[in-house]
Amino acid sequence: MLGGKNGNFIVAMLLAFVGFFYTNNAVQASERTDQDIQSIIEQVIDWKKQSIGQNVDDPLFSNTYLKDAGNTIADWYPIGMGRIGYDDDYMAYTAMIDRIVTERYATKNKLSETKATEWHRIALAYLASGGDATNVGNGINLIADGTYNRGKTVDLGTQGINGLIWGLITLDAMRYEVPKDAHDTRQEIIQRILALQLKEGGFAFDQKKSDVDMTAMAITALAPYYNSEETYHYTNKQAGKQVTKSVRHVIDEALLWLSKQQQKDGDYKSDGKSNLESTAQVVVALTSLHIDPQRDERFIKNTHSSVDGMMKYRQGDGGFIHAKTYNKNNPTSQPDESNSMASEQALYAFVALFRYIEGDRTLYDFRDEQTTKVKNKIYEVEQAIAKLKNQPDLAKQALVLYKKVPIAERSYVDNYALLEDTLTEERIPFKTASLTANQKQTKRVMTTPSYFHQNRRKDNAITKQDVAAVAELVRQKPSTEQEVTVTKYLKQWKQADNASDFSEEKKLLQQRQQEIDKLKKEIASLNEEILDKLYPFEDLKWSDAKAVKEITARYKALPVNDRKQVIQYEDVEKAEVQINSLRRQRVITVLLVVVVIVLGMSFIIKKRRQKDDEE
Template sequence: MFIKITKKFQLTLLLLLSFSLFSINAQAKEYTTEELNEVASKIINWQVNDSTTTKQIFNSKTLLNAGSESSDWFAIGVGRLGRNANYLDYQALLSNYVSQKYQEKDLLSKQKATEWHRIGLAYLAVGGDPTKLTFDGDKVIDLVKDGTYDRGKVKKLNNQGINGLIFALILLDAMNYDIPNGAHDTRADIISQLLDAQNKDGGFSLTKKDDSDVDITAMTITALAPYYNSKEEISLENQKKIKISDVIEQSLSFLSEKQTKDAGFESWGTPNPESAAQVIIALTALNRNPQTDKQFIKNDKNLIDFLMSFQMKDGGFVHSFDYDKENPNSKPNESNAMASQQVLTALGATIRQAENMRSFYDFRPEMTKEVASQVERVNTNILQLENKETPKSEINSLYESFLEIPNEDKRYITNYSLLSKQLKKNEIDSSKDGLTLTNTGKSSKGNGVVVSVETKSNVLQSEDLSKKMSAIKSIKNNELRLADLPLIYSTYYQANLIKEEKLSPDDMALLKNKMTDLKDVQKNITQIGNTIQKEFYPMKDLGAKDFFKIRKTMKSIESISKEDRHLIFGYEDLEKSYAHTASKIKSLIISVVVIIIILIALIILSNNRKKRKKEKYRKLMMDEDEEYEDE
């Protein structure tokens, strides 16, 4: 029997086919690692070119601010991507900052334990060892001890909120550090306090009085991720027992529910890339792909799609396209340092996960090929359990393969819960896995490893001391600039760090003298910056009346080299204000001159007019006299 196909039916079929094709094409785009690396490069270029023309990734402004949030998070992002950068310079300036702060009463901070955590992570990211941080080779500081398991001897870890607990755990697991007997806080202590902080909706907040927050929830997941596969039940304050995996799943549900229709997140009502970046890092810590995880795809868009909507033409990322009163330092439609740096970390986390590398905050050497292939094989076989009936013998064999993976690397088994269900179903003893909060496997000691995500090779950080010293000797004292500081400080740092490459006593004395001179330059820059901040802000209020005061400060800036002037707080703003007020003064002078000219012209015209009147009057009087004489 033949069916007659009408034109109307053909049109309907065509429309259905078109809609089907559109639906396929509308699926969330999965960005390649090459594409993500390119975006990361644009962020780095924006950061570097933001204030200086240096070709090094860590420029003088970034280095001089080592130990601050803005510089440290940038260093962490760059290090986890493994870009070729001047890591020794950053190590030197960061260790110098910490050494100087440790001479003060409150050390890094009186209240915030996260200062130790961020700096510890940054030091690892640039290849340092935060348990043996030193600038001069003598005074050795243990940031891990002071900032995590023994921080409670000074202040509670959660004194500032649960982010103190979150990042303490992240730093501890960055190298799977051992906690010694007699420590104030153990891993179990920190994890128990974190679990107790979970809200009823599954999310977490900075303090109990706050509503659940996307960023804090995502960070908590990141901290707890290494313990996802632990079957150990943790006792809470209310005597309830719970597994870490259950807490994480509840938190993931909370985040998924908070996700907006464009696959993004809001913080205090403002859509922003920073919140999405934290969720991406959390997912990758669980070895989940943030681009394909169905729980976080909304309307055929994924988290990376949302991030990319904030990219600006200059390569940076904007915090918000609308004014955010909660973040007054960010400007709508302008690339923002914090937003750009957090996106950079999210890109690094995504690339590392896609390339089967260690997670973003895991700074240990990459797994051996044997262990990595075994982890991949176990993960693949576990996934197949979901789709087929598997004989008990195969389940048991798979479990044995799982047990062969070192405890410290079992965190990279993604779907252990599937295997755990099958073990229970087949009545196979699963108590042998040994995954507990106290048995996290072998600790790594030493420096954080910087690995290129593009080449998978370690990034070399050694430099020729003799060449560096020759360059330093060629600098004349009257030509010393802060641009020379990284070279001088890193040379001194390297000379103390690598004992087999010692410099002569004369060379070391020269370095110390130049460091003293540089401190004077820094002091001058700081004083001028303080003057600008105190006397001229807000600069929108400055007018012609302030011209001479501005000119006096600008004169003092002339003693600073042109390369160093961008390091002065508010220099660019003051320079613009100087030009603006000078323009007003010029306009005022021109206006005064014009007025004077007009007044002179009017006086001349008036005098001429008077003269003409007088002349006319004189002539008139003469004519009258002549008429009188004629009569």
């Protein structure tokens, strides 16, 4: 037995040693530096390029990739790459988005009949690529149409909590001011998200059981208002009861639930399966709150952080897999083959972490980077607040410093919660300006720091090389493969100060674009007629010969590479062979019939002659 002063001293020393060991070994996870993370990011991008047959030294945003611009499979890489300033052809991307959005706006449902997230994803990608999401194409405002005025056509929540979450993220990407006559206010969107919190503290798409992905996304959306003193009075949808909570209260509950869900390897599960995407969303959520995913003890299990959890899914080729086990419900995601969706989410999660380490704005805060003066004010107030743990009487001075921070930057004061709690405990009356009501910026300023070597041109002025390239382009036969290049040049001609000096080239580009549009319409028409007249191919008859001949002729008139856009184009080629085979069979049949008739006639004539001879 240990007893007396010496015994107590030994026990104290043992406890101190255990505490030291726990803090420095049981909790501490391995950390990756900004250089490590930059290398991971670059390798993900290199993998993506190679996966579509491009050289790693060439831009990702080229003809092959940008054919899918404006769709979910192509819009997330620009977000991750743009937010770290990776050198690529962003003008080509924004030019294609201008064209695609304009075309889709000419249809009844515009970008989507029910999915508001179509507006949100495209707006974020457009912003990350240096564009103004309030002025896409010929003045289309994706922020108004997709978020605060979405309800004028379809409710923002039609898509469930997803539409509300990404609507708020997009609205706050530039802290856009919401007009007084808007259908939905910022506060209303926040309240609707809060009302969907589940009893265990998290959020879910189906509103049944908390899900890691949706909980992390909800935290990311609400993060700019963690320091808000506003309270919301609403009916919780699941409980059906009136609730009064602040955003901070809800986020803290959601963080607690997320912490409990973390696995021993640092990763997370969704639908009972550990996966990369859920873990990546948690990393984005934590950095949105300025929480260090590599150091915060709440998010380290068995010495593994959520960053370690993501690295578990990294492949030797630089890409990431979705999960370690095969899921028959997700056949495109193999446990030993890098996956595009997993890789894109890993990309922007590591970009979020990198930006956190570098002291830049959060992943989805696209505003101009903070000035040194603003950063110094934030640092000063954070140091003052930190002292309140031992000197609560300094709360008033800390509050004065906090109010000197511009309202739009107060969400970056990491420890404001301590100041608010201290002021409340000390019974010091306080009230600061509403964070939700003071969002005024509306225009995009592209000042994302670049951590990669830059070869990108700094202006859009038309050069002799551009003129020569256009001349070479128009000498070639029209093809839809030229669409990205032509669209990019037309945007450059539109923006360049010296465009009037090259009006003839602009006319040639416009003419080529018209030729490309004609080809696209022809391909679309062919696809319709193939389905209507030739499908299913195995049932083709001789009566289909004329249709096959016409469609085959039109198909062969297309540029060789454009033929691949014709649905089941291999079957179209086979159809001609099939009809030719039917033609041969028909000819053979006719010939056989003729032969039979001739032989029959010969036999009859022969018999008659024999009869005549006998008589």
